[in-house]
Amino acid sequence: MPMKSVVAAFLMAMAITALLTPQVRKAALALGAIDEPAARRVHTRRVPRLGGVAIVVGFFLPLLALLALRTHAGLIFFATARITLGLTLGALLVVLAGLFDDLRGLGAKAKLAIQIAAATAAYAGGMRVEGIELPWIGAINLGWLAFPATVVWIVGIVNAMNLIDGLDGLAAGVAFFACLTNFTIASITGNLYILLITASLAGTVVGFLFYNFNPAKIFMGDSGSMFLGFVLASASLMGAGTQKSPTLIGIIVPVLALGLPITDMLMTIARRFLGRRSLFVADRGHIHHR
Numbered sequence: 001m002p003m004k005s006v007v008a009a010f011l012m013a014m015a016i017t018a019l020l021t022p023q024v025r026k027a028a029l030a031l032g033a034i035d036e037p038a039a040r041r042v043h044t045r046r047v048p049r050l051g052g053v054a055i056v057v058g059f060f061l062p063l064l065a066l067l068a069l070r071t072h073a074g075l076i077f078f079a080t081a082r083i084t085l086g087l088t089l090g091a092l093l094v095v096l097a098g099l100f101d102d103l104r105g106l107g108a109k110a111k112l113a114i115q116i117a118a119a120t121a122a123y124a125g126g127m128r129v130e131g132i133e134l135p136w137i138g139a140i141n142l143g144w145l146a147f148p149a150t151v152v153w154i155v156g157i158v159n160a161m162n163l164i165d166g167l168d169g170l171a172a173g174v175a176f177f178a179c180l181t182n183f184t185i186a187s188i189t190g191n192l193y194i195l196l197i198t199a200s201l202a203g204t205v206v207g208f209l210f211y212n213f214n215p216a217k218i219f220m221g222d223s224g225s226m227f228l229g230f231v232l233a234s235a236s237l238m239g240a241g242t243q244k245s246p247t248l249i250g251i252i253v254p255v256l257a258l259g260l261p262i263t264d265m266l267m268t269i270a271r272r273f274l275g276r277r278s279l280f281v282a283d284r285g286h287i288h289h290r
Helices: 002-031 051-068 072-079 081-103 108-124 143-163 170-189 192-212 221-235 238-242 252-257 259-274
Strands: 131-134 138-141
Touching: 002 051, 002 072, 002 192, 051 072, 051 081, 051 192, 051 221, 072 081, 072 192, 081 108, 081 221, 108 143, 108 221, 143 170, 143 221, 170 192, 170 221, 192 221, 192 238
Parallel strands: none
Antiparallel strands: 131 138
Protein backbone atom coordinates (compact mmCIF):
# COMPACT_ATOMS: atom_id res chain seq x y z
CA MET A 1 0.00 0.00 0.00
CA PRO A 2 2.73 2.58 0.80
CA MET A 3 4.37 1.95 -2.58
CA LYS A 4 1.04 2.72 -4.29
CA SER A 5 1.16 6.13 -2.61
CA VAL A 6 4.71 6.64 -3.85
CA VAL A 7 3.69 5.82 -7.43
CA ALA A 8 0.63 8.06 -7.07
CA ALA A 9 2.83 10.93 -5.85
CA PHE A 10 5.05 10.58 -8.93
CA LEU A 11 2.17 10.43 -11.41
CA MET A 12 0.24 13.29 -9.81
CA ALA A 13 3.34 15.49 -9.67
CA MET A 14 4.11 14.82 -13.32
CA ALA A 15 0.52 15.50 -14.45
CA ILE A 16 0.10 18.67 -12.37
CA THR A 17 3.40 20.15 -13.56
CA ALA A 18 2.76 19.25 -17.19
CA LEU A 19 -0.69 20.87 -17.08
CA LEU A 20 0.40 23.94 -15.14
CA THR A 21 3.61 24.83 -17.00
CA PRO A 22 1.89 26.26 -20.13
CA GLN A 23 -0.20 28.54 -17.91
CA VAL A 24 2.90 29.67 -16.03
CA ARG A 25 4.58 30.34 -19.36
CA LYS A 26 1.74 32.67 -20.37
CA ALA A 27 1.96 34.47 -17.03
CA ALA A 28 5.74 34.88 -17.40
CA LEU A 29 5.29 36.43 -20.83
CA ALA A 30 2.66 38.81 -19.48
CA LEU A 31 4.87 39.81 -16.53
CA GLY A 32 7.94 40.28 -18.69
CA ALA A 33 9.91 37.57 -16.86
CA ILE A 34 11.94 36.65 -19.92
CA ASP A 35 15.54 35.61 -20.49
CA GLU A 36 16.93 37.69 -23.31
CA PRO A 37 19.78 36.39 -25.51
CA ALA A 38 23.14 37.65 -24.23
CA ALA A 39 26.86 37.03 -24.62
CA ARG A 40 27.08 34.59 -21.71
CA ARG A 41 23.86 32.74 -22.54
CA VAL A 42 23.57 29.71 -24.80
CA HIS A 43 20.05 30.36 -26.12
CA THR A 44 19.55 32.74 -29.05
CA ARG A 45 15.90 33.68 -28.53
CA ARG A 46 13.64 35.10 -25.82
CA VAL A 47 12.48 32.45 -23.32
CA PRO A 48 10.16 32.98 -20.29
CA ARG A 49 11.72 31.90 -16.99
CA LEU A 50 9.11 31.32 -14.26
CA GLY A 51 8.91 27.53 -14.64
CA GLY A 52 9.91 27.11 -11.01
CA VAL A 53 6.35 28.03 -10.00
CA ALA A 54 4.95 24.96 -11.77
CA ILE A 55 7.70 22.79 -10.27
CA VAL A 56 6.96 23.93 -6.72
CA VAL A 57 3.18 23.50 -7.04
CA GLY A 58 3.62 20.14 -8.74
CA PHE A 59 5.83 18.99 -5.88
CA PHE A 60 3.66 20.02 -2.94
CA LEU A 61 0.14 19.29 -4.21
CA PRO A 62 0.50 15.48 -4.41
CA LEU A 63 1.98 15.38 -0.91
CA LEU A 64 -0.88 17.53 0.41
CA ALA A 65 -3.38 15.26 -1.35
CA LEU A 66 -1.90 12.16 0.28
CA LEU A 67 -2.08 13.93 3.62
CA ALA A 68 -5.68 15.08 3.10
CA LEU A 69 -6.76 11.56 2.12
CA ARG A 70 -5.16 10.27 5.32
CA THR A 71 -3.24 7.56 3.51
CA HIS A 72 -0.62 5.63 5.44
CA ALA A 73 2.08 7.40 3.47
CA GLY A 74 0.47 10.78 4.02
CA LEU A 75 0.24 10.24 7.78
CA ILE A 76 4.02 9.91 7.89
CA PHE A 77 4.13 13.69 7.46
CA PHE A 78 2.28 14.00 10.80
CA ALA A 79 4.74 11.63 12.46
CA THR A 80 7.66 13.70 11.18
CA ALA A 81 6.08 17.14 11.52
CA ARG A 82 9.36 18.76 12.58
CA ILE A 83 11.16 17.65 9.42
CA THR A 84 8.17 18.55 7.25
CA LEU A 85 8.02 22.05 8.73
CA GLY A 86 11.75 22.59 8.25
CA LEU A 87 11.61 21.35 4.66
CA THR A 88 8.56 23.44 3.79
CA LEU A 89 9.79 26.66 5.41
CA GLY A 90 13.26 26.36 3.89
CA ALA A 91 11.85 25.55 0.45
CA LEU A 92 9.48 28.52 0.52
CA LEU A 93 12.31 30.85 1.49
CA VAL A 94 14.48 29.89 -1.48
CA VAL A 95 11.48 29.88 -3.83
CA LEU A 96 10.44 33.40 -2.80
CA ALA A 97 14.03 34.63 -3.16
CA GLY A 98 14.30 33.00 -6.59
CA LEU A 99 10.92 34.34 -7.66
CA PHE A 100 11.88 37.88 -6.67
CA ASP A 101 15.15 37.47 -8.57
CA ASP A 102 13.33 36.16 -11.66
CA LEU A 103 10.92 39.11 -11.64
CA ARG A 104 12.97 42.08 -10.42
CA GLY A 105 16.49 40.93 -9.66
CA LEU A 106 18.04 40.20 -6.27
CA GLY A 107 21.57 40.96 -5.15
CA ALA A 108 23.95 38.05 -4.61
CA LYS A 109 24.50 38.89 -0.91
CA ALA A 110 20.77 39.09 -0.19
CA LYS A 111 20.24 35.80 -2.03
CA LEU A 112 23.01 34.16 -0.01
CA ALA A 113 21.53 35.44 3.27
CA ILE A 114 18.15 33.91 2.41
CA GLN A 115 19.78 30.63 1.43
CA ILE A 116 21.52 30.52 4.82
CA ALA A 117 18.15 31.19 6.51
CA ALA A 118 16.64 28.30 4.54
CA ALA A 119 19.50 26.00 5.55
CA THR A 120 18.97 27.07 9.16
CA ALA A 121 15.29 26.08 8.89
CA ALA A 122 16.34 22.67 7.56
CA TYR A 123 18.83 22.27 10.42
CA ALA A 124 16.15 23.19 12.97
CA GLY A 125 13.89 20.59 11.36
CA GLY A 126 16.44 17.85 12.00
CA MET A 127 18.13 17.67 8.59
CA ARG A 128 21.74 17.88 9.72
CA VAL A 129 25.26 16.79 8.91
CA GLU A 130 25.87 15.56 12.46
CA GLY A 131 28.69 13.26 11.52
CA ILE A 132 30.44 11.49 8.70
CA GLU A 133 31.22 7.81 8.31
CA LEU A 134 34.62 7.23 6.71
CA PRO A 135 35.98 3.88 5.49
CA TRP A 136 38.42 2.22 7.93
CA ILE A 137 37.96 5.11 10.37
CA GLY A 138 34.30 4.88 11.35
CA ALA A 139 31.92 7.58 12.51
CA ILE A 140 33.21 11.07 13.24
CA ASN A 141 30.82 13.20 15.28
CA LEU A 142 30.98 16.86 14.23
CA GLY A 143 29.55 18.30 17.46
CA TRP A 144 29.15 22.08 17.22
CA LEU A 145 30.44 21.96 13.63
CA ALA A 146 27.20 20.24 12.59
CA PHE A 147 25.43 23.55 12.01
CA PRO A 148 28.05 25.21 9.75
CA ALA A 149 28.57 21.90 7.93
CA THR A 150 24.83 21.66 7.25
CA VAL A 151 24.67 25.26 6.03
CA VAL A 152 27.68 24.76 3.72
CA TRP A 153 26.18 21.55 2.30
CA ILE A 154 22.70 22.95 1.61
CA VAL A 155 23.82 26.38 0.39
CA GLY A 156 26.47 24.70 -1.75
CA ILE A 157 24.00 22.36 -3.48
CA VAL A 158 21.45 25.16 -3.94
CA ASN A 159 24.04 27.29 -5.73
CA ALA A 160 25.46 24.32 -7.64
CA MET A 161 22.05 23.60 -9.15
CA ASN A 162 21.58 27.28 -9.88
CA LEU A 163 24.94 27.50 -11.68
CA ILE A 164 24.29 24.60 -14.07
CA ASP A 165 20.87 25.90 -15.08
CA GLY A 166 22.19 27.32 -18.32
CA LEU A 167 21.37 24.67 -20.91
CA ASP A 168 17.99 23.29 -22.01
CA GLY A 169 17.00 20.39 -19.77
CA LEU A 170 20.32 20.25 -17.91
CA ALA A 171 19.32 21.21 -14.35
CA ALA A 172 16.07 19.24 -14.55
CA GLY A 173 17.88 16.22 -16.00
CA VAL A 174 20.54 16.26 -13.29
CA ALA A 175 17.83 16.62 -10.64
CA PHE A 176 15.96 13.61 -12.05
CA PHE A 177 18.99 11.31 -11.85
CA ALA A 178 19.79 12.61 -8.35
CA CYS A 179 16.20 11.70 -7.42
CA LEU A 180 16.75 8.19 -8.78
CA THR A 181 19.83 7.82 -6.61
CA ASN A 182 18.08 9.06 -3.47
CA PHE A 183 15.06 6.87 -4.31
CA THR A 184 17.24 3.77 -4.63
CA ILE A 185 18.96 4.38 -1.31
CA ALA A 186 15.62 5.09 0.40
CA SER A 187 14.23 1.83 -1.03
CA ILE A 188 17.17 -0.12 0.39
CA THR A 189 16.86 1.51 3.83
CA GLY A 190 13.04 1.42 3.83
CA ASN A 191 12.67 5.17 4.39
CA LEU A 192 9.15 5.91 3.13
CA TYR A 193 9.42 9.62 3.83
CA ILE A 194 12.34 10.05 1.44
CA LEU A 195 10.62 7.78 -1.09
CA LEU A 196 7.62 10.14 -1.15
CA ILE A 197 9.75 13.28 -1.36
CA THR A 198 11.95 11.99 -4.17
CA ALA A 199 9.03 10.44 -6.10
CA SER A 200 7.13 13.72 -6.07
CA LEU A 201 10.24 15.70 -7.01
CA ALA A 202 11.09 13.30 -9.85
CA GLY A 203 7.51 13.50 -11.13
CA THR A 204 7.46 17.28 -11.24
CA VAL A 205 10.86 17.32 -12.99
CA VAL A 206 9.61 14.92 -15.68
CA GLY A 207 6.46 17.00 -16.15
CA PHE A 208 8.56 20.14 -16.58
CA LEU A 209 10.99 18.49 -18.99
CA PHE A 210 8.20 18.18 -21.57
CA TYR A 211 8.66 21.94 -22.07
CA ASN A 212 12.31 22.30 -21.11
CA PHE A 213 13.99 19.95 -23.59
CA ASN A 214 15.84 21.64 -26.43
CA PRO A 215 14.51 23.92 -27.77
CA ALA A 216 13.13 24.97 -24.39
CA LYS A 217 9.76 26.73 -24.31
CA ILE A 218 10.35 27.86 -20.72
CA PHE A 219 13.18 28.00 -18.17
CA MET A 220 12.76 27.14 -14.51
CA GLY A 221 14.55 30.30 -13.37
CA ASP A 222 16.20 30.77 -10.00
CA SER A 223 12.95 29.88 -8.23
CA GLY A 224 13.09 26.41 -9.79
CA SER A 225 16.82 25.67 -9.70
CA MET A 226 17.25 26.81 -6.08
CA PHE A 227 14.14 24.86 -5.02
CA LEU A 228 15.46 21.68 -6.63
CA GLY A 229 18.85 22.19 -5.01
CA PHE A 230 17.32 22.76 -1.58
CA VAL A 231 15.06 19.70 -1.68
CA LEU A 232 17.81 17.43 -3.04
CA ALA A 233 20.31 18.66 -0.44
CA SER A 234 17.77 18.26 2.37
CA ALA A 235 16.60 14.84 1.20
CA SER A 236 20.16 13.54 1.44
CA LEU A 237 20.16 14.56 5.12
CA MET A 238 16.70 13.22 6.03
CA GLY A 239 17.94 9.71 6.75
CA ALA A 240 19.72 10.94 9.84
CA GLY A 241 16.64 12.74 11.12
CA THR A 242 14.03 10.07 10.37
CA GLN A 243 16.08 7.07 11.48
CA LYS A 244 17.50 8.76 14.60
CA SER A 245 21.01 8.03 13.42
CA PRO A 246 23.86 9.96 15.08
CA THR A 247 25.72 10.27 11.80
CA LEU A 248 25.04 11.04 8.18
CA ILE A 249 25.30 7.62 6.56
CA GLY A 250 26.96 7.48 3.21
CA ILE A 251 27.67 11.15 2.47
CA ILE A 252 29.44 9.90 -0.66
CA VAL A 253 26.12 8.84 -2.22
CA PRO A 254 24.59 12.33 -2.58
CA VAL A 255 28.00 13.70 -3.58
CA LEU A 256 28.11 11.22 -6.47
CA ALA A 257 24.44 11.82 -7.35
CA LEU A 258 25.12 15.55 -7.64
CA GLY A 259 28.62 15.15 -9.03
CA LEU A 260 28.13 17.39 -12.09
CA PRO A 261 26.78 20.50 -10.31
CA ILE A 262 29.24 20.11 -7.42
CA THR A 263 32.19 19.80 -9.82
CA ASP A 264 31.01 22.79 -11.83
CA MET A 265 30.59 24.88 -8.67
CA LEU A 266 34.08 24.03 -7.37
CA MET A 267 35.63 24.77 -10.76
CA THR A 268 33.76 28.08 -10.89
CA ILE A 269 35.00 29.13 -7.46
CA ALA A 270 38.59 28.18 -8.33
CA ARG A 271 38.43 29.86 -11.74
CA ARG A 272 37.12 33.15 -10.41
CA PHE A 273 39.45 33.13 -7.41
CA LEU A 274 42.55 32.49 -9.52
CA GLY A 275 41.39 35.10 -12.01
CA ARG A 276 40.91 37.57 -9.16
CA ARG A 277 37.29 38.11 -10.15
CA SER A 278 34.26 38.37 -7.91
CA LEU A 279 32.68 35.02 -7.07
CA PHE A 280 29.28 36.54 -7.80
CA VAL A 281 29.98 37.80 -11.34
CA ALA A 282 28.67 35.47 -14.06
CA ASP A 283 30.89 34.16 -16.85
CA ARG A 284 30.93 31.65 -19.72
CA GLY A 285 33.36 29.20 -18.12
CA HIS A 286 30.80 26.65 -16.91
CA ILE A 287 30.91 23.03 -18.05
CA HIS A 288 27.76 23.46 -20.14
CA HIS A 289 29.34 26.44 -21.93
CA ARG A 290 32.34 24.32 -22.84
